[in-house]
Amino acid sequence: MATFIRNKKVSFDYEILEKFDAGIELFGFEVKSIKSNHGNIEGSHITVRGGEAFLLNANIPPYQTANTPKDYNPERNRRLLLTKKELSELSGLEEKKGLTIVPISMYNKGKKIKIEIAVVRGKKKFDKRESIKKKDTERDLRREIKSRL
16 A cells, blocks of 8 residues: 555644545546656645535646646546445534544555545644654654664
8 A cells, every 4th residue: 555645734733533534536647647646635625515525625737738638627626435424424523613624645555546534623833832842752762762772
């Protein structure tokens, strides 16, 4: 299982409450582009409308610009493939105040491209400072242990 695109800011900006895996509807040239690690999911989010989930504001450029349709939009809305149970759970969580659904990463599972999404709550400034301190102390501990061995 290889991870193609990762949203690195999610764990810093948000507190992850729950994770889901979903399929994603893509064109063939978008699949090739993702497999060659092109694309950006930072700043994108998921919304549930009419019993379907959509990925909004994800930028997936075409694999070869000469061979793509002229009306192709790299930031188009892409439908996510989820079960009815997951969709109802996500729509209930999305309606709660202060919760957002964001993509974490795109990866392959067999021959399929999957997207890992999470229900998140925004962190306050002091929470971000705590996470920075925690990372620093863990890094210092690893260095100390490594130097002693």
